[in-house]
Amino acid sequence: MSEASSTKSDFIREIIAADLASGKHETTVTRFPPEPNGYLHIGHAKAICLNFGIARENAASGARCHLRFDDTNPSKEEVEYVQSIKEDVAWLGFDWGENLFFASDYFEFFHDCAVALIEKGLAYVDQQSAEEIKNTRGTLTEPGKASPFRDRGVTENLELFARMRAGEFKEGEAVLRAKIDMAAPNVVMRDPVIYRVMHAHHHNTGDAWCIYPMYDFAHPLEDAKEHITHSLCTLEFEIHRPFYDWVIEHCPVPAKPRQIEFARLNLNYTVMSKRKLLTLVKEGHVSGWDDPRMPTLSGLRRRGVPAAAIRNFCERIGITKFNGVTDVALLEFEIRDYLNKEAPRRMAVLDPVKLVLTNYDEGRSEEVAVPNNPEKPEEGSRQVKLTRELWIEREDFMEDPPKKFFRLFPGGYVRLRGGYIIHCTGFQKDEHGNITEIECEYLPDTIGKDAPEGVKCKAAIHWVSAEAGVHARVRLYDRLFTVENPDAAEGGFVSVLNPDSLQTVHAWVEPALLETAPEEIVQFERLGYFVADRHEHVRGAKPVFNRTVALRDSWSRK
Template sequence: MADSKNFIEQIIDEELKEGGRVYGKKIHTRFPPEPNGYLHIGHAKALEIDFGTAEAYNGLCNLRMDDTNPTKEDEEYVEAIKEDIHWLGHDWDDRFFYASEYFEKMYEFAIELINKGLAYVCELTPDQMRDMRGDTKTPAVSPYRDRPIEESLDLFKRMRAGEFEDGKMTLRAKIDLASGNFNMRDPVIYRINHLPHHRTGTEWCIYPMYDFAHPIEDALEGITHSLCSLEFEAHRPLYDWVVNNISVECKPRQIEFARLGITHTVLSKRKLRAMIEAGIVSGWDDPRMPTLCGLRRRGYTPASIHNFSARNGVAKVNSVVDFAFLEYCLREDLNDHAQRAMAVLKPIKLIIDNYPEGQTEEFDVENNPKDENAGTRKVSFSRELWIEEEDFMEVPAPKYFRLFPGNEVRLKSAYVVKCVSCDHDAEGNVTAVHCTYDPDSRGGNTLDGRKIKSTIHWVDAKTAVDGEIRLYDRLFTTEQPDLADCNYLDFINPNSLEIIKGAKLEAFLADTKPSDRFQFLRTGYFCADSKDSTHDHLVFNRAVSLKDSYKPE
């Protein structure tokens, strides 16, 4: 139905009609990340729109590295971007490009503009240019605007030859110094930069500005719709000016959509890099980071990212979404698909005094009650078990229904046990809890009317394996750490990571592969750490807690 489509699709539908701008053409989009950092959750929305729009129309989507700025670009980021896109299930086939592949063509188009009297070499410094920019009532001033074409051609060629130092000259488009859109007041389209480029080395010392390069890249690749975030709306007249004044057949259309902000995080690559350099996080893939590689390492799934993006929709107005909604989407996916397991994070020994010493039995436990095809696994049970420290209180608090002297609880999928006593060390700390078990209560059998108010999980001490558990919380203590009038580093959460060593895990978890995901009963959803977890040193990251009060609108 037409009304179920987002505004971008509605525009495309109109343009595909007979007589429309792209009638009879294949829809062609592009995803153009700058390879100066890792993709984050904000990029995921743009990625989903670019690739998703093409897929919706059986069209094409290019992957293009926007490497027009040599300052912080690196091949490491290129490979990471490819991995993230593939992880989300998208592919570009053979349509992988670098903006730097078009440097020669961009240079030729700049020469074309100069020859047409539509560009000139300017010698104003950045400060001077800023001072002469004018205001809403005063036009800008450019003393080099009427420089002869031949002179600008000569200087521009000498700029390319490396005769001038950085900042000495720029090439500016000759448009309208009195425009109400300041992006059209003779914008700079080339600047001098003698830094080596990660692909072209020192071949070039002049580089095109994004607003000049991007429309050329789109036109050369035959892009029909250049989909970008809302901050480029004011740049659209310049985008159109470029493609309409150079000799290209394709005339792409730029359409802007709203960016996605998320509470309790920052999405500036500059700020994310600063946190890495300051040692606040361990790297781009730190599970507390909003990067796609960080979210993946923490335990997020492609489906949860897809659902999050889809439910937020494609809007024309910027918005900020509660981070809890992203967690909700993950929890919803893992609840349906994650295998269940028992893990005791802070263990204390439980000894069943009347259970035969040396005896072991097994229980069949469902791997995932939500999935009828998930099957069951065998869980071993013996006289000594591990339980959570918080599941026993020697002197119970009001309305505490777990283990305390004289109280009964059910051991998950096993027996009902009754606490009879506990052992202490020299300092008075509880070292072991003693219980008796009811042999007739195996596997949930009836108990002659006795009401058992609590069920706790456990791990067999004979077969348990040790593991390290990393509990992650939000990186910032405030909802909007990115406000312009504050320092985001002042709101770093000092408790964003808690490391628990010596957790006791079900034996089968020893064979866990990196990035395998589980629901640890009563504890949360966890993922085997893709970098640090090994067979001999198991490490699990908590992806998200088991429950949350958040409910989507």
């Protein structure tokens, strides 16, 4: 499936098309509104692709998508997260242009809306503790109990709210609640808290405020302030939609956006909670938010996952109203499908054993041509130095092979990629029985030619010249968790971390990889796709590569 598909269709796009056709809206305005309290993950990619994608598809009518930071909780938000979010959205391929906004820019507007609710008798200051408020909310089968402060007069509430803003209350001593219905079937509508006291420094407004709006109150007001036409949220916000509409109805807003919910992205073998991802970082289970084992966009980028593959993946899974779990193998398929066409081929040996061509003169060498990418013949070939001593993969030789083992074994034949057919004549072992050296003879005049009559050669293996090869550090990443649903693990998600999720090997690679730029992705022939680490790899120095994905799904056979 191509990301350029022109046949995208889902229930949200159908609603938008109908609104444009009916004249309800002249254009479409969406928004991606992350809270800057962590790094974006693959689940956010679905929302990014949806919101920015709809704007891009309707560009002819002036559609746009806003990048807006819902920075209403300074105790958990940092400038680092703001910068990382902007970088991730841009890397994924989307441009917000001049439409960059912060909820904190609207703090005065939020305050004025709260005052308007108080003046209408629709909000009151509650001085119960957080625990008391929680205990009187009721249950799904029992109504809540009214606060003893619920019937305060407008004048008193205005005075108390002004004192909250002036900093006269400590955290937890007073909140502002909407006055709706303590017996409402939807618990969200039972006088929700809309403002709380928080003496915390804000990354954008400094110490100008000590009261901050709750997300459920700020969210619809932000949308209205920015004239959002379609506020696209994941399904967990469906129960909050009545309050969203209540705020829009009762506050002095310049526009009336519509909230529409869709199913979030859930992946097996993955956790998506930013709180849990933060735990992995803070407890040192990973090296940071951009650890290549993390499902964060920065982690996926460092692992070498192309942004286009993520966009293709989001298009493939589509937009629905029903929650489910997507197999991470589908994401890996999209990565392989993209890289198979785009990634140049190079040779690397991750578990080396020495191979000596005993009939190849010492000191002799020659250049052999190896294709850069069989999927793109127009990219031609490169010259690789062939010498008497080579490194090959240890698993490409077996002393006593089973049937249908077509690689190297005593008496057997195999072709060196781009080079000669060779014949195994012997091998050496150490005192522990480990193979230390393989002895072979090359068959002259077999480069680029079929095997001579009587010679059975059914496979080609990759190799690196022991003389010309370059030492490289290669990190082999696997799935971070051992079970499909880490969130449901009896001992908690940390208890099912995969102890083999990272293995570092010292490999031999062909010299061309010295010139690889950071973030450049290649296929190590027969091994998988690897990326030059964006932070540690330096062109011309010892290469550092991360495995992006293997050539096939090895987990499906476990």
